[in-house]
Amino acid sequence: MGLLEQCEAAFGSPDLYRVLGVRREASPEEIRRGYHRASLRVHPDRAEPDAKEEATRRFQILGKAYAVLSDAEQRAAYDEQGTVDEEGEALRGERDWQEYWRLLFKKISVKDIEDFERSYKDSEEELADIKAAYVDFEGDMDRIMESVLCVDYTDEPRIRKIIEKAIDSGEVPSYKGFVKESKQKMIARKRRAEKEAREAEKTKDELGLGGEDDLKALIQSRNKDRKKEMDDFLAQLEAKYGNNTKKGGKKTAAKKGKK
Numbered sequence: 001m002g003l004l005e006q007c008e009a010a011f012g013s014p015d016l017y018r019v020l021g022v023r024r025e026a027s028p029e030e031i032r033r034g035y036h037r038a039s040l041r042v043h044p045d046r047a048e049p050d051a052k053e054e055a056t057r058r059f060q061i062l063g064k065a066y067a068v069l070s071d072a073e074q075r076a077a078y079d080e081q082g083t084v085d086e087e088g089e090a091l092r093g094e095r096d097w098q099e100y101w102r103l104l105f106k107k108i109s110v111k112d113i114e115d116f117e118r119s120y121k122d123s124e125e126e127l128a129d130i131k132a133a134y135v136d137f138e139g140d141m142d143r144i145m146e147s148v149l150c151v152d153y154t155d156e157p158r159i160r161k162i163i164e165k166a167i168d169s170g171e172v173p174s175y176k177g178f179v180k181e182s183k184q185k186m187i188a189r190k191r192r193a194e195k196e197a198r199e200a201e202k203t204k205d206e207l208g209l210g211g212e213d214d215l216k217a218l219i220q221s222r223n224k225d226r227k228k229e230m231d232d233f234l235a236q237l238e239a240k241y242g243n244n245t246k247k248g249g250k251k252t253a254a255k256k257g258k259k
Contacts, residue, residue: 002086011061016068019061023136025132031066032066035063035065039066068084120149131162133148135173139175139177139181141159141185145159152193156189
């Protein structure tokens with residue numbers, strides 16, 4: 001089975017970019033970050049004993065996808081022809097993908113994370129990434145929230161405001177999937193995110209974070225106020241659209257000025 005077939009079987013898509021959760025126009029650094037994020041989710045060290053074999057298989061597939069997209073010639077060939085060179089250097093079978101991963105990603109500290117988030121959030125780079133993800137995924141907030149760096153579900157009101165402003169100014173088109181997203185879908189996304197947050201502690205070793213107290217303090221400081229903001233946001237939606245949503249009948253209209 002070739003790499004694209006393996007991606008389809010393991011991740012539900014043969015698209016290497018989608019498997020890594022990045023845009024087709026992503027920069028090499030964005031692809032690297034996408035690989036890091038995706039591989040942490042399936043890292044064999046996080047898996048239960050009975051699931052380690054499957055986690056290892058998926059981890060290896062992600063490594064191969066990144067190896068193709070991080071090689072300029074391989075990526076160009078894939079973009080042009082939609083195929084990969086199964087016999088090429090990037091996909092050689094004897095590579096130790098866990099060692100490859102360790103060589104790519106140095107241990108990072110809580111301070112590293114905080115410094116990056118401080119410089120990235122509300123930067124021109126983040127604004128460009130949000131708008132690009134909105135267009136690439138045609139307003140699908142599930143995929144937008146997965147794609148944009150340094151965000152969790154408590155950032156959603158902020159992300160939505162950025163997108164709405166871009167729609168109103170004509171910078172991006174108005175997609176039905178965004179302006180008429182159901183409250184149920186938003187709640188389902190929040191529940192998934194909360195579950196992932198509960199599992200975040202397990203990534204501490206892979207991330208090389210500091211002590212347990214440092215990690216808890218970091219999580220609490222980020223989520224305390226923003227969780228209330230997200231709850232208030234959902235309450236406002238229910239007050240505005242609750243009746244239509246519950247009945248499953250009339251659809252809510254897009255905001256004035258949106259197409």
